[in-house]
Amino acid sequence: xxxxxxxxxxxxxxxxxxxxxxxxxxxADLLHxxxxxxxxxxxxxxxxxxxxxxxxxxxxxxxxxxxxxxxRLADYQASELNIKKALAKFQQLGNESGKAVSLITxxxxxxxxGQLPKALEYFLQAxxxxxxxxxxxxxxxxxxxxxxxYGLLGDYATALEYYLQAxxxxxxxxxxxxxxxxxxxxxxxxxxxxxxxxxxxxxxxxLGGARRAGIKHIENIVLLNIGEVYIxxxxxELALPFVEEGSLxxxxxxxxxQEVRSLSLFAQLYNASGELxxxxxxxxxxxxxxxIVNTPQEEIELQLNxxxxxxxxxxxxTAHGVLQQALKLAEDLSVQPEICRAxxxxxxxxxxxxxxxxxxxxxxxxxxxxxxxxxxxxAMRIEASLIQQEIEKTxxxxxxxxxxxxxxxxxxxxxxxxxxxxxxxxxQVQHQARHDVLTELPNRRLFEDRLQQTLFQAARSKQxxxxxxxxxxxxxxxxxxxxxxxxDELLVQxxxxxxxxxxxxxxxxxxxxxxxxxIVNNLNESQGAAVVAYELLKSLQTEFEIWGHKIYIGASIGxxxxxxxxxxxxxxxxxxxxxxxxxxRNGKNDIRFYSPDSYTAEK
Numbered sequence: 001x002x003x004x005x006x007x008x009x010x011x012x013x014x015x016x017x018x019x020x021x022x023x024x025x026x027x028a029d030l031l032h033x034x035x036x037x038x039x040x041x042x043x044x045x046x047x048x049x050x051x052x053x054x055x056x057x058x059x060x061x062x063x064x065x066x067x068x069x070x071x072r073l074a075d076y077q078a079s080e081l082n083i084k085k086a087l088a089k090f091q092q093l094g095n096e097s098g099k100a101v102s103l104i105t106x107x108x109x110x111x112x113x114g115q116l117p118k119a120l121e122y123f124l125q126a127x128x129x130x131x132x133x134x135x136x137x138x139x140x141x142x143x144x145x146x147x148x149x150y151g152l153l154g155d156y157a158t159a160l161e162y163y164l165q166a167x168x169x170x171x172x173x174x175x176x177x178x179x180x181x182x183x184x185x186x187x188x189x190x191x192x193x194x195x196x197x198x199x200x201x202x203x204x205x206x207l208g209g210a211r212r213a214g215i216k217h218i219e220n221i222v223l224l225n226i227g228e229v230y231i232x233x234x235x236x237e238l239a240l241p242f243v244e245e246g247s248l249x250x251x252x253x254x255x256x257x258q259e260v261r262s263l264s265l266f267a268q269l270y271n272a273s274g275e276l277x278x279x280x281x282x283x284x285x286x287x288x289x290x291x292i293v294n295t296p297q298e299e300i301e302l303q304l305n306x307x308x309x310x311x312x313x314x315x316x317x318t319a320h321g322v323l324q325q326a327l328k329l330a331e332d333l334s335v336q337p338e339i340c341r342a343x344x345x346x347x348x349x350x351x352x353x354x355x356x357x358x359x360x361x362x363x364x365x366x367x368x369x370x371x372x373x374x375x376x377x378x379a380m381r382i383e384a385s386l387i388q389q390e391i392e393k394t395x396x397x398x399x400x401x402x403x404x405x406x407x408x409x410x411x412x413x414x415x416x417x418x419x420x421x422x423x424x425x426x427x428q429v430q431h432q433a434r435h436d437v438l439t440e441l442p443n444r445r446l447f448e449d450r451l452q453q454t455l456f457q458a459a460r461s462k463q464x465x466x467x468x469x470x471x472x473x474x475x476x477x478x479x480x481x482x483x484x485x486x487x488d489e490l491l492v493q494x495x496x497x498x499x500x501x502x503x504x505x506x507x508x509x510x511x512x513x514x515x516x517x518x519i520v521n522n523l524n525e526s527q528g529a530a531v532v533a534y535e536l537l538k539s540l541q542t543e544f545e546i547w548g549h550k551i552y553i554g555a556s557i558g559x560x561x562x563x564x565x566x567x568x569x570x571x572x573x574x575x576x577x578x579x580x581x582x583x584x585r586n587g588k589n590d591i592r593f594y595s596p597d598s599y600t601a602e603k
Contacts, residue, residue, distance in 0.1 A: 005030050021049045021058050028065040032072075034215060040069035060089035060098055067105055071112070080109050097138070100129040104142050111149055117383040120149045136173045140166045144185045151189060154377060155425070160189040180209025184222055196229055203229070220249040220258050227265055236272045243269065260286045264305055271309055279309060300330050300338045307345055311352070320349045340369045356581055367512050371444050378433040385422045385429075436510040438488055439495035447509030447517055451569045454507075454519050458562055465562050466529035468518040469576040470498070470536065473554040473588045475514035482549055489546045490553070497539055502532075517573070526561055526593065533557050533591040541589070554589035556580050565594045 008027045015023055024046035031039040043065035050059035067083035070076075083105045090098030107122035123146045130139040147162030163185040170178035183206035190199035203226050210219035223246035230239035247262035263286035270279035283306035287299055303326035310319035323346045330338040347362035396415055434446040442450065451467065458465050472494065479487040491514065498508045498516060507519040520532050537555055544551040558580025566572045575594035583592045 005034075018053060018055065018058075021046055021053060021055060024049065025058055025061045025065060028062070028069075032065070032068055034217075036069045036072040039065060040073070043069060056089060057093055057095070060086050060093065060095070063089070064098065064102060064105070067102075071105065071108055074112075076109055076113055080106070083109065096129055097133055097135055100126045100133065100135065100142075101138055103129075104138065104145060107145055107149075111145070111152065114152075116149050116152055120146065123149065136169055137175060137178060140169050140173075140175070140178045140182065143169070144182055147185060147189070151192065156189050156192040158425075160186065160193070163189055176209055177213050177215065180206040180213065180215075180218065183209060184218065184225070187222075187225065191225070191229060196233055200226065200229055216249060216253055217255065220246055220253060220255060223249065224258060224261055224265060231265065231268055231272075234272075236269055239265070240269060256289060256292075260289050260302065263289065264302055267305070267309065271312075276313060280306075283309065300326050300333070300335065300342075303329070304338065304341055304345065307349075311345065311348055314352070316349050316352045320346070320353065323349060336369060336373050340366055340373060343369065356585065360577065360581065367444060370512065374443075375433060375445070378429050382426055382429055385425050389419060389422055436495075439492055439510050441495050441499070441516075442507065442509035444509070444511045447507065447511065447519075448569060448573075450507045450509075451519055451572070454521060455562060455567070455569055455572075458521075459567075463521070464523040464525075466518075466520040466523055466526075466532070467560045467562070467572045467576045468520065468529075468533060468536075469511075469558045469573070469580045470516040470518065470540075471556045471580055471584065472514040472516075472540070473556055475553060478551055478553065482546075482551070486546050486549060486551075490544055490551060493544055493546070494540065494553075498536060501536055501539055517576070523561075529559055529561065530591065530593075533559055537589070537591060556583035556588050557591040558583060558594065559591060560594040 005027065008023050008030070012020065012023050012027070024042050028039045028043040028046060031042065043062050046058065046062035047066065050056075050062055063082045063086035067079045067086060070079035070082065083102055087099060087102035087106070090102055103122045103126035107119040107126070109119075110116075110122065111119035123142055127139070127142050127146070130142055143162050143166035147159040147166065149159075150156070150162065151159035163182055167179065167182035167186060170182050183202045187199045187202035187206060190196075190202060203222050207219060207222045207226065210216070210222060223242050227239045227242035227246060230236070230242065243262055243265045247259065247266070250256075250259040250262055263282045267279045267282035267286070270276070270282060283302060286302045287306065303322050307319045307322040307326065310316075310322065323342055327339065327342040327346065330342055343362045343366035347359045347366060350356070350359035350362060393415075396412070434443060434449075435441065436443045454465055457463070475487065475490070478490055491510070494516070495508070495510060498518070502508055502518065502520070505521045509517050511517055518532075518536070520529055523529055537557055540553060540555045544553070558576045558578065560566060560572045560575035560579065562572060565575045579592040579594040583590045
């Protein structure tokens with residue numbers, strides 16, 4: 001190829017003026033995926049020369065290349081500043097291709113900062129421009145960037161659809177670089193969807209492509225991805241060579257983030273082979289390295305993983321100390337997922353340290369924040385869906401001005417299909433916002449709404465009702481012994497069993513983990529609540545058969561009554577929780593009504 005990287009690098013020292021400027025920009029663009037630091041250096045040289053020559057077109061190109069390199073260096077503020085300057089110049093010059101690439105870069109900047117609906121808006125603005133210009137490489141990037149947004153929103157199935165479209169166009173254009181890029185994207189989506197065999201096939205395809213093209217940073221990421229999948233499949237001997245090779249390549253490239261990641265994977269491998277001290281050392285090395293390179297979010301992730309391993313080793317006190325550090329750092333950075341996970345693990349640590357008050361406090365903070373995050377994610381999904389509809393509508397109007405009636409009719413059919421899919425997504429999001437994904441029972445948000453309605457009705461009719469908090473006994477043993485898939489199926493069967501034992505006027509919901517809650521309406525006396533509670537307890541003491549396993553569990557049930565135990569839903573839930581913990585601490589597998597005695601005992 002005439003304008004290959006090697007050819008341009010050989011010619012560059014002998015060029016001057018505009019010829020040198022154009023070569024600098026071409027090299028900066030070509031090196032973007034191979035060596036983004038060198039790309040930034042060349043783009044800065046191009047910017048200086050473009051200003052000297054008064055070349056607005058090449059100045060815009062240099063600003064674009066600077067922005068893309070700054071983005072790879074995670075300097076989002078500088079990246080956004082340069083790309084907005086580039087976009088303004090491309091608009092002045094009427095350069096549609098430059099505008100489209102600038103919009104894609106703006107989308108990437110917003111996506112990496114968590115502004116997902118805004119990112120989607122930029123990508124969807126760029127896509128029809130790229131289709132009109134027939135710019136296949138940029139179109140491929142735009143498609144898999146849209147897939148990335150849906151992936152970050154947790155809609156991995158839709159993400160996979162866009163990745164497959166991008167992969168198809170890459171194959172049609174015989175673009176090896178984009179073929180392995182999109183293969184890696186497809187592998188990531190399949191990984192999230194737990195379709196591990198297909199995932200490994202695409203990762204292997206991406207790895208081969210990255211090696212052939214000499215794109216080592218992609219090769220590095222995919223090596224560690226493959227190692228991570230094999231670890232999830234408990235294939236530790238298969239995982240080890242990929243993690244080792246990825247670790248060596250991380251150090252060769254000076255990619256500290258991937259080096260930290262490889263240390264975390266080594267820690268998991270050592271732990272699986274019983275080499276606990278080496279596992280601890282790997283985590284500690286990863287923590288130290290993350291502090292040196294000032295990557296606090298990676299430091300938090302390592303601390304949480306380290307603490308999780310310590311909990312498995314029953315080193316409760318050390319785990320508690322590590323988790324307190326992780327929680328403080330996460331709160332300083334305001335990273336909600338990590339704060340939520342820290343509270344969950346701290347609750348487990350305090351529970352094993354027999355500090356049940358602190359355990360309850362952290363469980364409550366975990367559940368509250370988890371529900372808040374779910375609500376935020378669902379709101380972003382809806383906003384993203386509405387943005388997509390609005391942009392599609394705008395595109396339809398624009399297309400109507402330049403295409404024939406037959407083409408317009410075809411677009412209307414396509415838009416109708418998209419709108420139906422978006423409507424289904426909105427309905428699904430609305431349903432998921434108020435129901436537990438696994439059991440389809442009301443989640444905490446919907447359960448508390450129904451509890452509030454029940455309280456209003458009971459206050460008007462002067463009726464009594466009961467709130468029950470049910471915590472499964474032995475559920476952790478089931479997960480640890482038979483695996484999380486069996487544990488999930490057990491939760492589904494428990495949910496169905498509880499629902500079958502209650503009246504239509506009653507409500508059962510899953511609050512999270514192995515906790516369920518029940519509202520029993522229209523009670524004449526407390527004995528009625530006791531009868532229902534004992535019936536539920538008896539039903540949970542039966543044998544569950546799951547995939548050939550015979551499983552026995554029990555339950556600890558705490559009960560509060562309206563109005564004698566409280567006239568506010570939070571108080572009623574708290575008192576049921578206190579009663580439940582009393583059962584937990586006094587032999588489990590029983591029921592308990594709330595009383596001041598149980599509160600005193602809990603304290």
